Amino acid sequence: MYKTTAKKKILSFCLLTLSQAGWAQTQTVQVLEFHPAPGQFVNELPAADTNSTQDDMNRRCEDLLNDKGNVISLGTFGGYITMKFDHPIENKHGSDFLIKGNGMYAIDDPKYGKETIGGSIEPGIVYVGVGDNLETAKWYELAGSEYYTNEIHDFEITYFKPTAEACEHQLFGSVCDNYIKWNCTWTDAKGERRDSTGYHMKNQYHIQTYWPQWEDKDQLTFKGGCLPNNAVMYKPTYWVQYRYAKDAYGYADACPANDLLYSSFDINWAVDEKGDPVALDHIDYIRVMTGIFQYCGWLGETSTEVSSVVDLHLMEGYDDNPYIITPRERPSTGIQLPTVPGHQVQGDAAYYTLTGQRVERVERGKIYIHKGKKVVF
Template identity: 35%
Template sequence: MTNIRHQYKLYNQMLLILIMSSIWSSCKKDKADHTSTSTTHPVTAQSSAYVTQMLEYKPAPGQFINTSTGNATAAQSVLNTNAGLVSLGAFGGYIVLGFDHTVINQANQNDIIVYGNASTGFAEPGVIWVMQDTNGNGKADDIWYELAGSTVNQTGYRRNYSVTYTRPANGTGDVAWTDNLGNSGTVKANSFHTQAYYPTSITSNTYTLAGTLLPSTNIDSSNSTYVTSTAFAYGYADQTSGGDQIDIARAVDTNGNAVQLTGIDFIKIQTGIQYNLGWLGELSTEVAGVADLSLLKK
């Protein structure tokens, strides 16, 4: 009887070992699968400091849209350089660009520089979004995270804002808009730019752009002949002559919670303010290029 009990106990121990081995193998597999979702594309000798892919260009209506600085060719001009120039139009207009490597989130320092055409006393702030290629497929189909700038939670700052634009009946002239707050207005045409302001690349008669709305409190249009738009403290595109340096560590989710990213592979820049600047036309973010600061320093 003692021998039978001993054999039974030994059998149970062996069974327990097999079960634990199976669980451990499963855990190792799960861990490996989780790690694989945090893909990074390493820097090589051929890597460019600048963005190398233009993945999407969807401008809002504006005075430079459908001109040499407001079309797909202009959007391509910002690749591999800091001397291109493309206009994003009024609120919500955006461009999506990609690097040929993962821009690593460096501790306690800025990681990216976004070039625009801002000048002293005149900024046209653009919201910056970033994406890591977590699924490793080389496509901008993962999650966009906003890089939180200095206006977060200030009066006039609003997430999940959207504007719908309507094509003018005659093709040219003012472009009407309505937003998801019940407001309405127009992107006003002016005598300096007489082409259609509604993008010819949009085939439908209406389209909607959504993103984060920034405050317009830094704009002074009280003197109609000398309008100023002062730059925010930090965190936005097209604010500083020479480019705006940005920290990936400021990434937040849709609720404003901080997100820890290993690095980013894609960047989206989007006009953040809906404002008519009088004879200067609509406020529209411009982009001249984007670069990985760590490679520029080498």
């Protein structure tokens, strides 16, 4: 009787321990999608060959991210990686998660010297997803410092698979001047549609194919936000890629890797496709996409790198002293304050719809006029 009871207690304890371990939240990253755009580090970070499959590449990315320190290259503009943890990331006070790249400042900056904010800075735009599965998830961009002023929001580009790995070359450092052909379209600041076409060269320092070898397509198309170019060529052999400002925020791989504050991200920065803030209490997915379409001569394309992703709220003591970044104010939308008979809108405590109707009860996630300003409740 004693032995049977003891065995039952031991079994119950083991099952309880396993159950608790199974539900424990961890920092282990799962990679759901890895689709880099063509680039000089593609097929190297991580390694790939003609036998590699999409599942192979997702798993290799997971290994690199969870090893904390190795980097994944997303290639030129549009290349992206989609990740998740074994739990949703909660939206709490301050920044909610961390994305580290391999950014660094230049030792010798001809313009700023020791006060430089330039070097290897390759910003990636961050998107967050909410939903039970990847196919039906709703996606939102985290509005970084350039979102409302300098970002193009509908940049689309198609890359064409090269027909040869070597060709005529006259450009400095090139082994093939017209290597990767591309076509792109976007809407400019005046609202006019623009388009352009050209080639990326292949440089002598990376001679493997720049086309993702596990992709069986002859064309790859990417679309999303596009940030301003940030590189300056001081001479053919020396380029510097700058941050947009000392306090620029909201982009992966856009500051030195040891700058944890500006490597952190706040779910409260999420906006919808119209640029309106949305109220999210959590996110399920993170997507990082190379956000600049820029080629720097022999140095190659600007390509965002990712080395690790961290749920900050799982770090002991973090929530007691979180990272705080004050976002840029959104420029005026030109919306006039509603005039409601019998109420003094400016400065009063009531909430109104954008059409001027006073509401008795506000709903989470909707936009209202409150004390003369647009707010998201």
